[in-house]
Amino acid sequence: MEYVSPEGLRLDGRRPMEMRQIRGELGAVAKADGSAVFEMGNTKVIAAVYGPREVQNRSQQLNDQALVRCEYSMANFSTGDRMRKPKGDRRSTEISLVIRQTMEACILTHLMPRSQIDIFVQVLQADGGTRSACINAATLALADAGIPMRDLVTSCSAGYLNSNPLLDLNYVEDSAGGPDVTVGILAKLDRVTLLQMDAKLPMDIFENVMQLAIEGCKAIANYIREVRTFQLVLPVVEDHLGTIREYQATGVSPGHIVFLSLPFLKGIPSQLTLPNSAAQVPFW
Amino acid sequence: MLQSKSFARKTKQGKVVKVVREHYLRDDIFCGASICKVCDSSVARLSSSASAILIVDTNVVLNQIDLLENQAFNDVVVLSVVLEEVKNKNLSVYNRVRALCSNSLRKFFVFSNEHHKDTYVKAMVGESPNDRNDRGARISNFLYQLLSKDFGKSLPLDVNCFIMPKAHWQSAFLFSVESYVKSLGQPDLLDLLVHPTSEDLGMEEVEDLRPAKRRVIYSEHKPMSEITSGLHRGIYHQGKLRVNRYNPFEAYVGSESIGDEIIIYGRDNMNRAFDGDIVAVELLPQDQWHEGKSLSIADDEDEENADVHLVPSSADDAPRNMDLVQSSAEDVKPISCRPSGHVVGIIKRNWHSNCGSLEPMPMPAGNGGVAHALFVSKDRRIPKIRIQTRQLGNLLGKRIIVAVDSWDRSSRYPSGHYVVLIENDIDSRPFSSQVLACLPPLPWFVSSEDLANPNRNDLRHMRVFSVDPPGCKDIDDALHCTALPNGNFEVGVHIADVTNFVHPGTPLDDEATQRGTSVYLVERRIDMLPKPLTEDICSLRSDVERLAFSVIWVHASLFLTISTRYTKSVIKSCAALSYVEAQARMDDSRLMDPLTTDLRNMNTLAKIMRLRRIERGALTLASAEVKFQIDTETHDPLDIGMYQIREANQMVEEFMLAANVSVAEKILKYFPLCSLLRRHPSPNKEMLEPLLRTAAAVGLNLDVSSSKALADSLDRAVGDDPYFNKLIRILVTRCMTQAVYFCSGDLSPPEFLHYGLAAPLYTHFTSPIRRYADVIVHRLLAAALGIYKLPQLFQDRPQLSSIADNLNYRHRNAQMASRASVELHTLIYFRKRPADTEARIVKIRSNGFIVFVPKYGIEGPVYLTTRGEKGGGQWLVDEEHQKVRKMDGSISFSVLQAVRIHLEVVEPQPNQPKLQLTLI
Structure with missing residues (x-):
């Protein structure tokens, strides 16, 4: 099948390096501490964050950091044919884990010991790239909840079809069976927190595809900064040495959002999540 | 701009689902004309000197692709909606258009009208996809006409033969292909033009005027829906039609549902199917199943005869099933009767260009130089094709390539048009x-x-x-x-x-x-x-x-x-x-x-x-x-x-x-x-069967269980005749399939x-x-x-x-x-020097046998009965011993026997010389 026409247009009229239309909105769930809806084309995800709050199950309590939990689900009506999906199937367990690990990498968990943060993401409408949309929605919701983070994690996928690297695959392109690289980055820090691919791809092509995905992530990060309606409470935090530091505010966007750049974090290798199904791609 | 597209689709399981897809409209799709002032001319394909821009529609592309491939056609805009329709209807035409569009020497431009913000059309309620596409195409045409004012040149033409004059602005610019080609003033292009058949919309009325004149020769093809349901219920059987190389009036359809091959006799039963078509076949009632016929080499119909040709080098070259057991009329066993059937519909056509020459005919007097001629393909499996030409004198006696366009129920032969003239050799283009x-x-x-x-x-x-x-x-x-x-x-x-x-x-x-x-x-x-x-x-x-x-x-x-x-x-x-x-x-x-x-x-x-290597079984x-x-x-x-x-x-x-x-x-x-x-598949039982039967007839027991066993038994196969072993090996070779490349x-x-x-x-x-x-x-x-x-x-x-x-x-x-090429040279050789030589019988038929001439490496039929004489009764075929024997028992021939034959070139039809073998 021809996914990119010789005229350089994809099936839906995008060019290979173009993303779908994205839209973010804060405060979709009033009861939650933070919530957001994120759309990438026809993919629509809602995320709600509760916490930091008391740990429900005492045995899970961590004394030095916060417990981050994540639950991913797909609404029954999210795909074309309505069907009842059992909760906790392999796929959603895996995605829950991926989201939790990605978010854990950016939340300053050590600031909130003995507490718990719950992230609930639900796919309202699925059209490819749900994993990325979930992460972006979760980031927005965490920011909305005012949970201290190193940076905003943004995620985007890229694939390789008809000898063309393609940004932000939709469902049709996703089900073509080609490689699908999902990347999550801390845009300001230029750190990778998530890198997943379940196919084989030669190293040089893989680097191109991943670079494209990173560009996509950066574009999303720019957009998220423009979502003016959310506020981020600047936390006063201790670093791991116990001293209170002054944080440089590196950028203040029109709605008083402050992004942090933490010098001492630069030495920490980002957590690279490689769940079982992912290929063992060498990291740099 | 974002549009969403939604439609209903049926899944493989038969469920109907609604599919919603995004559809982005863009403002960076350009018209492709280099003189356009509005658009980015860096991607332009259309030349600045063009006097006219042609916008072709689906039917033009589908029917007139040979015309479009002619160098005279340039500055053509192909709309993406047209490409899409062509792709759904005929993939090979689509590939040819795509090749044209990507050829940098030809000025073909693809305009993605479906994604252009001004030419995108939203399906209206109750509008069929076809109508919507037409509307889209018209709007694109209109856009080009508007743009043409900026070109400062003449208005673009629309090569379009079927859009009904609905909108007022069309009439000024629409041309039919025919009138456009005529305006170019190149008569040879007119031959490439495909004439609309009676199935086309426009011709329907013409046909109605004289329905009585039309005689229906072939039965109608069943509609696709009926074929599918028939296949489901097991009434019809699907398979690839293979025409007997020796006898064009006999074809086989290998059917999986029956597990055997269905024989189809005669053009009427073949019902306009070509060799290689995927067809649906209905079995004839058992009492109509033919017997004994497949044993004869030639058919009783008036046309051609079997050819002498080179020895096939593998099973792929040889017609299969020539040897399948067929009991003679004396001992009728119902099981040995092979199912015969007739074609009810064609699922997939295998029409491609054929090489051959025109049947000689006198030059017609009038009719503006247009002549109808019959084309005879070199490949005997292809029926004669009727073509229309304006340059008959030029083509007679030459080797040409003809493409098939259609085959009407009422015409005995399919109609086609000629594509290339080949001066008696293979077309070997020089490197560009x-x-x-x-x-x-x-x-x-x-x-x-x-x-x-x-x-x-x-x-x-x-x-x-x-x-x-x-x-x-x-x-x-x-x-x-x-x-x-x-x-x-x-x-x-x-x-x-x-x-x-x-x-x-x-x-x-x-x-x-x-x-x-x-x-x-x-x-x-x-x-x-x-x-x-x-x-x-x-x-x-x-x-x-x-x-x-x-x-x-x-x-x-x-x-x-x-x-x-x-x-x-x-x-x-x-x-x-x-x-x-x-x-x-x-x-x-x-x-x-x-x-x-x-x-x-x-x-x-x-x-x-x-x-x-031989020890390993090579x-x-x-x-x-x-x-x-x-x-x-x-x-x-x-x-x-x-x-x-x-x-x-x-x-x-x-x-x-x-x-x-x-x-x-x-x-x-x-x-x-x-x-x-590269792999060489092991031959299966069915392919080796004729070989085993022949071997058994001469008292040789071949072990084909493995290549090693076969090699060993071949080594043991030494007769008193020095050539015997080689002959057996040649027979084995042709049972094998060809080796193939694979990934x-x-x-x-x-x-x-x-x-x-x-x-x-x-x-x-x-x-x-x-x-x-x-x-x-x-x-x-x-x-x-x-x-x-x-x-x-x-x-x-x-x-x-x-x-x-x-x-x-x-x-x-x-x-x-x-x-x-070797066959041709053999023919040239024997044209001057008829020869007598020794030959070996390799196959037995009811009215003769097929011989192999070792000295010249050729194979061909030898008739015992003269043609036209239905004297099958004089000769008896002994299937078990692979023998053919005269009724009175005076003469008999058995397989692998050496005979003396005479080789001579005869020319029963002009331009079709062939080698004739006769028994001495």
Whole structure:
């Protein structure tokens, strides 16, 4: 099948390096501490964050950091044919884990010991790239909840079809069976927190595809900064040495959002999540 | 701008789902005209000097693709909606349009109207997709007309023959193809024009005027829905129609649902199906099943007769089922009756261009020079085709190519139009300038960079030599054999390093991919690569330094391979020997020079390798290749003889096989999913059955359980007749299918087997000058050695598979062409000198038998009864003993018996001379 026409247009009229239309909105769930809806084309995800709050199950309590939990689900009506999906199937367990690990990498968990943060993401409408949309929605919701983070994690996928690297695959392109690289980055820090691919791809092509995905992530990060309606409470935090530091505010966007750049974090290798199904791609 | 597209689709399980897709509209899609002031002209394809821009619609593309391919058509805009419709209707036409659009010499531009913000149309409620597409096309046309005001040129034309004059603005600009072509004033283009058939909308009314004049000859094809349901219920059977090569009125449909082949007799039952079509067949009632008929060679209908032709080299060439048991009328057994049926519908057409000539006819007087002529294809399986032409005088007596357009119920023959005129030879286009631009300048020498390359071994000091057929100019392999001090032998096979010059992605490479192989005809060669490469730069000629890709083994004195090494190299061949020379050197015991010693050592090694291979079960098959001696001035053949195989041939062959096997192992190890290998499937029972029956008739018991068993029983098959063994081997050869290229990721390792060579792995590495497969394998091997990066192509398995398929197809075509060339020369030879010779009966028929003439390598029918005489009763066929016997028992012929025959060229129809064999 021809996914990119010789005229350089994809099936839906995008060019290979173009993303779908994205839209973010804060405060979709009033009861939650933070919530957001994120759309990438026809993919629509809602995320709600509760916490930091008391740990429900005492045995899970961590004394030095916060417990981050994540639950991913797909609404029954999210795909074309309505069907009842059992909760906790392999796929959603895996995605829950991926989201939790990605978010854990950016939340300053050590600031909130003995507490718990719950992230609930639900796919309202699925059209490819749900994993990325979930992460972006979760980031927005965490920011909305005012949970201290190193940076905003943004995620985007890229694939390789008809000898063309393609940004932000939709469902049709996703089900073509080609490689699908999902990347999550801390845009300001230029750190990778998530890198997943379940196919084989030669190293040089893989680097191109991943670079494209990173560009996509950066574009999303720019957009998220423009979502003016959310506020981020600047936390006063201790670093791991116990001293209170002054944080440089590196950028203040029109709605008083402050992004942090933490010098001492630069030495920490980002957590690279490689769940079982992912290929063992060498990291740099 | 974002639009969403939603439609309902039926899934495979029969569920209906609603599909919603995004549809982005853009403002950066340009009109493609270089003089347009509004658009970005960097992507423009349409020339600035164009007097008119043609916008073609779906029907024009589908019907008039031959016309569009003509050079006279330029500055054509193809809308993406048209492309999409063409793609859904006819994929091969789509590919041809796509090729036109990507050809930089032709000015075809694809306008993505579906994604342009101004030309996108939203489906209206109740509007069919077809109507919506039409509306979209019209709006695009309109846009172009608006733009044309900016061009400052004449208004664009719309080559369009069927849009009803609905909107007011159309009438001014719409032209039908016919009137447009007429306005060009080139009469030869008019022949390419396809005339609308009565099925077309516009002609319907015309037909209504005189319905009585139309006589329906064929029954109607069932609609697709009925066929599908019929297939489901088991009333109809689906299969590929194969027309008997010997008798065009008999066809077979291999049906899986029945597990047997259904015979279809006569054109009426075939109901307009062509050879290769996928058809739906309904079985006839059992009492109508025919008997005994398939045993006859020719049919009782008036047309043609069986031809004398070359011996098929494999089962693929021979018509199958010619030999299936058919009891004669005397002992009717109901089970032996084979099901016969008739075609009710055609699921997929296999129409392609056919080569042939026009049936001679007087020049018509009037009718404005338009003449209807009947075209007779060279391929007897194709019926005559009716064509319309304005240049009859020009085409008569010439060989032309004709494409089929339609076959009406009411006409006996399909109608078509002529495509190309071929002056009695194969169309072998010269290489284009872009291709030639990829060649290194001549004269070419090994440069110092090549020598300095760490990946390239300097083997110039080695005593390398080549052994080829006499007069061979494209030498792609050379050998060396050095006795090492410790008693071991180092043997090297050096193959021309074609990939050093043919780089992936260049026009040269694309052209070679398309050609796939060089074609060897009796007196000429159609090259895969341009001449400077094949005969000079790559050719491993003697006494010049050349680049090579080498496989070097070290053989222990026990003739076990100790090590294998692969390297790029520079060699300097010291002698380019012919097989005869090499053989003479080895045989001459007085010669003791180092080269001869090397040759002898090699020969000893080769013999042992050969023995070992045969032990493993490799088949020694015989072929009936013939060789011509050609008169250098008239190009007429002077003599024909069987190709003689010497020890030297076998020696070279042995090392080439070994190199291929070694390379196959290496590349498969590195690229288990994307290696190009060659396999030879084991023959199945059904294919071997006629052979076994023939063998049993002469009291020979062949064991076909494995290739080893078969090889052994072939060795035992020695009759009192010296030619007997070879004859049996030839018969075995033709039962086999052909070996094919494939991509290793597509099959499982047990299927990689090469049956004939008894090698678990095999590929082609040794002739990159004349086979593209070898070029691919060279690249794979270089990548395995880490010399180059693996080209993109190999990462795309479907693409590699499609290349492998194309190679198989080209390879087969090349073989067909060589065979046809040999057949032609045989004919020319016998035209002047009818001969009497000895022949062997290979098949028995009710009215004659098929003989094989060993001396000339040809095969053909011999009739016992004269044609037209329905005297089948005089001769009795004894199926079990493969004998045909006269009623009174006076004469009988049995299979493999030697007979004397007379060969003569007769010409029953003009332009169709053929060889006739008669019994003496």
